[in-house]
Amino acid sequence: MRPCYAKFLPHDFLECHTNDAINVLKSMKTAFKWLEEPFPRVWELSFYSVLLHDLGKCASGFQRNPREWGYRHEVLSAPFASFLDLPEDERNLIALAILTHHRTLDELEEILPSGEHRGGFEDKVEELFQNRDYIEGIFFERVPYWELYFFGRRLELFNPPKDWSERVRGYDFDALISWYERNVERYREELVYLRGLLNASDHLASAGELEVRLLPDIRTAVELRIPEERWRPLQRAAWNTEGNLLLRAPTGYGKTEASLLWADRNAQRTRKGLSSRIFYVLPYKASINAMHSRLLGLFKDPALVGVLHSSSGFYLYSSELEYRRLSSLYRKIYTPLKVTTPFQLMKPFFGVGFFEMGLTELTGSLLIFDEIHAYEPNVLGIILAILELLKGRRTKAMVMTATLPEFLERLIEETIKPRKLQAPPEEADRFTRHRINVVDGSMESIEELIEELKPEDGPALVACNTVSRAVEVYSRLRDDYSAMLLHSRFTYGDREEKEKKLLSNLNDFDVVVATQVVEVSIDVSFSTIITEPAPLDALIQRFGRVNRRGFGNPRNVYVLTEGGEGDKRIYPPEVVRRSLGLLKELDGKPLPESKVPELVTLAYEPLADRLRGEVLEYKAQALELFEALMPLRSGENERRFYEMFRGLEAIPGAYQDAVLELLTRKRYMEVHRYLVPIPLWLFMSESDAFHRLSSTGPGKHIIVAELEYNQELGLLREPSGGEVL
Structure with a gap:
């Protein structure tokens, strides 16, 4: 009997990878109990999705050389869902999650066996049958034991017939897609969770991780830095607040500790720790990096405190952390506390990447927004739309600020109905x-x-x-x-x-x-x-x-x-x-610090109505856009996201030879040291000075700015070789 491998270099037996993925799913089942509220059957259906997701890899062509095989293993895996003793709708949900765990339905459209175009598929089923001994003697035999491990009892729901290969060969993909199109609105949430949990389990198992991480008691960590008897009044009040919160306090008051204590109060717990996913949201990369370093000092383990922004890989590299491993893990449902930009939260709602995994992680999460006043009206509108949608996913939010105009405070109140805490004037003025x-x-x-x-x-x-x-x-x-x-x-x-x-x-x-x-x-x-x-x-x-x-x-x-x-x-x-x-x-x-909120409100008074209208208009547009998002499909929203928010970066022309040398030596992370952020107006006004790097490899998308640069003054508007005015 020949073994079947799920991974190569290093080799990983299919049954071992499946076992690892089931371990990850079991850790999520223990941690994320709240997912059962919107989807009571979530763990049973997710288990069978994870169980069967890679079975198509047993095809002999995949086992010989997966890169040259030229087919999708998930197309061969999905039909095995038909052997489950479950209602048809649930079998179809599982089959769709399996079918799309690497590619969306529109990406698979051209290769799905349809009508008379089934020849290639039937050939691949024959390849699968060539490893029948392994599939029946190893994989099928383990299913009852995996059920017992995961559920504590044998469900005996997976019962492939003796002619299973013929049944796989005759599987009706047209009927499956037709069912999806008729039922996608009805089962929108179920499809999101099933694909999200399958992706998370598969990705973590492939990364060598067998469980999601939980945060230790936050209050204990905070007390090591600030003993309870030294807590300020608003910190204590935040710790006693359940539900959404809007906190106003002066700079230097200790709002970060207040937010952590609020998270401690509102987090879900297991015997091993806090299971809620916590997102600490800041507007700027520099403040995100500083906050990550600060929280890492509090919780010690980089697996517990993640950082996510467009340059976070370089930040981790510069911090001498395991940037390859951590950059990958921070983008998965793994780390319990993440410091991030709002743009990372927006990605799932725009359908970017494996967005179902992001939406699953945000369900039941705790969101902490610091410096929310710093965003433009379009970003504020999108944030409010996200908060509006997440209310139905058991998500709680805390917004904290020292300088928030009243019109923005009212918008936040209308969206999340928070409890409001504000330092009394006499206490605030101590921070003058x-x-x-x-x-x-x-x-x-x-x-x-x-x-x-x-x-x-x-x-x-x-x-x-x-x-x-x-x-x-x-x-x-x-x-x-x-x-x-x-x-x-x-x-x-x-x-x-x-x-x-x-x-x-x-x-x-x-x-x-x-x-x-x-x-x-x-x-x-x-x-x-x-x-x-x-x-x-x-x-x-x-x-x-x-x-x-x-x-x-x-x-x-x-x-x-x-x-x-x-x-x-x-x-x-x-x-x-x-x-x-x-x-x-x-x-x-x-x-006086007590006067700051009033003064900021007065400063924005001439524009308050116009800005409020702009924010609400962007919020309405975002809600319309998000509600049109279809699970398991890619669409125009992802393109629009990158058009709206992708920042421009370029290397000064003086450094292009150095960058080409780094690319040749495959020292890709070092290239980041030579990038300069470029405002759009500069790119447009000096467009003749920009071109692509002359590289056909990994650097082909890097932009070069043929503008004067030196280490003392930075990038100027002068052409390379020009005089500095």
């Missing part, structure tokens, strides 16, 4: 750290202002609204001061080096010139800030880089009244003007 100074003028007079301030206990931060203005200001200051320039248009490698240098040698600098990246980036405290005008919530984020822990001892911060021409591309002028007017009323006075 800044004294407002409004200075007439622009960055043209920055030298005189710095000379007048003479910061002595650390460098001053000069915050500019655009990269071009930051480069211009830095170029004027660098001859007279020890200065550093920090903005988004450095390569990832150069920016990482700059941030490390600043963290380790902060007091070596007199001044740091930066754009908005400093609002969410490194955790350093400057002596003061001189900033161009911006919306009040953005200014408060910038002020947060001054006197970060000096509560009760306000430091001077300086806001200029004039910005640059390019500011209109970034910020609404009405909000900027209103913000300046509000700050002038506080000129020379501390900014």
Whole structure:
């Protein structure tokens, strides 16, 4: 009797891989009890989906060489579902999950045996029958024992007849697809869960993992850092809140710990730990990386705390973690706590990738949104649509902020009906750290202002609204001061080096010139800030880089009244003007933390109705789009997602030879060090300067920017070899 393998290099027997996948499914059955509420038969039908999903791999052609075989093993596996003593609808659900566990129905359309076009399929069934001894003597014989292991009893529902090969050969795929088209709306959720759980079980088993991970008691971990007697009132209130929560508290209050305590209260538990999947959602990669590092310090094990964003593989690589293994696992139903962008949450709703697995993981999850005010109306609308849909999936959400306009707070309230917690004025004002100074003028007079301030206990931060203005200001200051320039248009490698240098040698600098990246980036405290005008919530984020822990001892911060021409591309002028007017009323006075929510609301008042309307319009569009998503199929939504949200990145022309060398040596992760984020407006306005890398291999999609680049100033708008203005 010849063995049958499910995997090659290294070889893995089919029965071993099936056993591993059943182990994963059993761990999910123990952990995710809530899935039984919308789908009472979820574990029974999932078990048989996992049991039979790879049986088609026993075809002799697959066993000889799966890469050259030229057929889909799942097409041969699906007919075995007809041998289950179950109602026809349930057999069809299982067959469809098996049939689509690698490819969607539309991707399989051309090869599905249909009508008279069954010759190739019948030949493959004959190949399957060539390994009949293994299938009957090894695989079929193990089924009762797998049932006993999974259910605690033998169900004896799988009963293939003696002429099973003839029955497989005659399986009616047309009838199966016709059933799907008639019943997909009725069984939408069941199809999502069955494919999602099968994909999760198969992928984890293939990765060598036999169970999903559970989080240890969160409260215990938090208490190791902050003993219960030192909990602040809102932290204690968050821990006592069941259900959705909206938390307002000043920067530095301890909102992260409050959110973890809320998650501890609302998480589902098993004897081995907390089984709820928790997503900590932040808007920026830099703040996500920092939060991942912080939570990893709390829970220690990188298998418990995941990180997901478009560059997370490079972050893990730079952090000297097992980036290949962890990057893969973090995209599966494996890690109980993930720090991520909202775009990763959006993917399943747009039908991106194995979206049924993502929707299954989000069912019953806990979502923590930090800094939700930072998103554009289109992203906010999509987030609200997701929260609306997830209400029916037992998902709970917590939104926390220091600077949330009232119109946005009302939108959140209307969507999730949260309990509201807010620091009392007297408690909030204990966190007052800044004294407002409004200075007439622009960055043209920055030298005189710095000379007048003479910061002595650390460098001053000069915050500019655009990269071009930051480069211009830095170029004027660098001859007279020890200065550093920090903005988004450095390569990832150069920016990482700059941030490390600043963290380790902060007091070596007199001044740091930066754009908005400093609002969410490194955790350093400057002596003061001189900033161009911006919306009040953005200014408060910038002020947060001054006197970060000096509560009760306000430091001077300086806001200029004039910005640059390019500011209109970034910020609404009405909000900027209103913000300046509000700050002038506080000129020379501390900014009370208790007044921040009211002031931010007033700043956005001129645009509140328009922004609310935009958010609601995007929410309605997203709901319509999401409700049209069909399980087991791919569609236009995935393309639209990438058109809307895929960020542009390019390598400076000066580095293309170095990148080609890395690609030749297969050091693909190192290529990321040479990438620079490119705003769409720059790509469009300087389109002649961009081209594809001259590579036919893995680098063929890399964009090259033939623009001037140097490690001191970053990527400029000058053509390569041009003079820096």
